[in-house]
Amino acid sequence: MIRFFLLILLAASSTASAVVIRHDVDDSKYRVPASEFPALVDMPGEGHRVLIAPQWAVTAAHTIPGNSDLQRVMINGVSRDVERIVMHAGYKALPQALLDQAMASGEAMLIVVFLASSDDIALIKLTLSVMDVAPVELYKDSNEPGQIAKIVGKGATDTGVTGHSPNGPNRTELRRAFNTITSAHDRWLCYVFDEPPTALPLEGTLGNGDSGGPVLLQTDDQWLLAGLGSWKVAQGDVRTARPGRYGQTSCNVHLSHYIEWIEGVISEQPQARRGTNERQVERGQASNSHERGQASNSRFPTERGRARTRTGIE
Numbered sequence: 110m111i112r113f114f115l116l117i118l119l120a121a122s123s124t125a126s127a128v129v130i131r132h133d134v135d136d137s138k139y140r141v142p143a144s145e146f147p148a149l150v151d152m153p154g155e156g157h158r159v160l161i162a163p164q165w166a167v168t169a170a171h172t173i174p175g176n177s178d179l180q181r182v183m184i185n186g187v188s189r190d191v192e193r194i195v196m197h198a199g200y201k202a203l204p205q206a207l208l209d210q211a212m213a214s215g216e217a218m219l220i221v222v223f224l225a226s227s228d229d230i231a232l233i234k235l236t237l238s239v240m241d242v243a244p245v246e247l248y249k250d251s252n253e254p255g256q257i258a259k260i261v262g263k264g265a266t267d268t269g270v271t272g273h274s275p276n277g278p279n280r281t282e283l284r285r286a287f288n289t290i291t292s293a294h295d296r297w298l299c300y301v302f303d304e305p306p307t308a309l310p311l312e313g314t315l316g317n318g319d320s321g322g323p324v325l326l327q328t329d330d331q332w333l334l335a336g337l338g339s340w341k342v343a344q345g346d347v348r349t350a351r352p353g354r355y356g357q358t359s360c361n362v363h364l365s366h367y368i369e370w371i372e373g374v375i376s377e378q379p380q381a382r383r384g385t386n387e388r389q390v391e392r393g394q395a396s397n398s399h400e401r402g403q404a405s406n407s408r409f410p411t412e413r414g415r416a417r418t419r420t421g422i423e
Contacts, residue, residue, distance in 0.1 A: 128260060128284040128313045129353035132268035133305055139284040139313065143186070146261045146285070146323065148245045150233075151183040157262065157322040159245055159334055160184060163238035164192075165375050168321035169339045169362055170200040170231040182233070190236035195374050197367070199228030215346035228296060229339050230362050232374050248326050248335035249365050253293040256326050257309065258300060258335065261285045262319040265353075269302055272351030273316050286313020290326075290335075291358075298324060298336040298363040304355035314341075315361075316353050324361045336361030 130139050143149075150158035150166045158166035166182070173179075173194055181188045203223060211217040263283050267273035287309045288300040302314040315322055315338040324336030343350055343357035364371070 128262050128286045128319075129266060129273055129302070129316045130268055130284070130286060130313045131305060131308055131311075132270040134311065136266070136284075138311060139286055140282050141261075141285050143283060145283065147185045147242045149184075149261060149283075149323065151263070152179070152321075153181070156318065156320060157338070158182065158233055159321070159323045159337070160239060160242060161244050161247060161334065161371070162375055163240070163244060164235045165244075166233045166235070167334075167337065167364070167371065168231055168233065169337050170196050170227075170229045171203070171339070172321050173231050179233070182235075184239055185242045187241070189239065192234045192236045195232045195234070197228040197230045197370065200230070201227040211347045215348050217347045221342060224340050224360075225297065228367075230337070230364075230367055230370075232371065245323070245325075245334045246331070247364055247368060247371070248328070248333040249368055251293065251365055253290045253298055253326060253335055253363075253365075256290050258288055258290055259285055259325040259327070259332060260288060260313060260315055260319075260323065260338075261325070262315050262322040262338070265316045265318055267316075267353060269304060269312075269314075269353065269355035272354040275317060275352055284313070285311075287311050288314060288359075293363055293365075295366055296363055297339075298361045299358055300324075300361075301358050302353070302355055314353060314357065314359050335364055337364065 128139060130136060148160040150160055150168075152158070152172065156168075156172045158168035160166050166184075173196060179191050179194065181190055183189070201223070203220065207217075207220050207223060211220055261283065265273040266284060288302065289309065290298060290300050292299045300314075303309075303312055305312075319338040320340075322338040323334055324338065325332040326335040327333075338359070339362050340360050341352060341357050342360065343352070343354065
């Protein structure tokens with residue numbers, strides 16, 4: 110889910126990383142009950158989506174290949190059946206050759222270039238409408254830089270001094286943190302994990318496994334969905350750097366860039382459907398060539414010199 114740059118995918122096989130936090134603030138300040146964000150959708154094992162309509166959830170597309178036979182997700186503690194998955198036609202799977210080159214050299218610039226050119230977004234249609242959880246509204250303005258965002262996730266966690274292990278565990282308790290949006294343009298919405306004393310009181314960043322997790326901005330008294338966890342940029346050798354350290358930049362899917370696509374798919378307009386790759390999920394079988402030759406869901410290479418297999422977020 111990162112020139113001397115390190116690439117870290119927040120992804121599905123290391124799904125839902127809780128949240129990486131400040132080293133000088135007690136973890137209890139970050140932990141929250143499920144009621145903090147009931148629209149969070151949990152993938153089997155790890156990974157997130159967000160409920161944005163009674164029958165639809167949005168996520169980062171790179172979390173899907175390992176879940177191409179996805180049949181159920183959890184929302185508000187209840188298992189929900191999946192009818193189908195719709196991938197954006199502009200999504201491109203990360204080539205294994207680029208991961209191999211990064212592991213041989215420690216330099217991952219071309220991975221960053223590749224990721225930045227991909228439309229990392231997908232929609233999941235549920236079989237039945239969710240009646241017990243209110244969907245989250247999308248943030249449709251383009252004035253995100255400078256605003257304080259709330260981020261939510263489950264999974265790997267540690268502090269900005271050490272970062273967290275790229276090998277997990279990647280599902281723990283629900284945590285939320287805050288960060289300041291530094292840039293937003295076209296596909297991406299970004300923020301930096303600042304070190305005290307310049308950090309926010311509950312500064313944090315999403316970790317490995319949080320791909321597809323929410324980045325929320327407040328309008329009046331309501332938190333709206335502005336982004337989805339996707340990947341990171343950080344200084345260091347990709348073979349030795351740890352995700353979640355201070356100074357790393359998190360790049361998130363910029364949802365206001367995709368409003369027309371999202372609304373077109375949900376309304377099931379034929380013209381919008383031309384811009385999608387749709388997967389029907391029936392009897393556990395997926396019908397899409399995207400699942401062949403997929404790079405790891407977690408774009409942070411493991412110590413074994415290859416990407417992790419996607420199991421299940423981001």
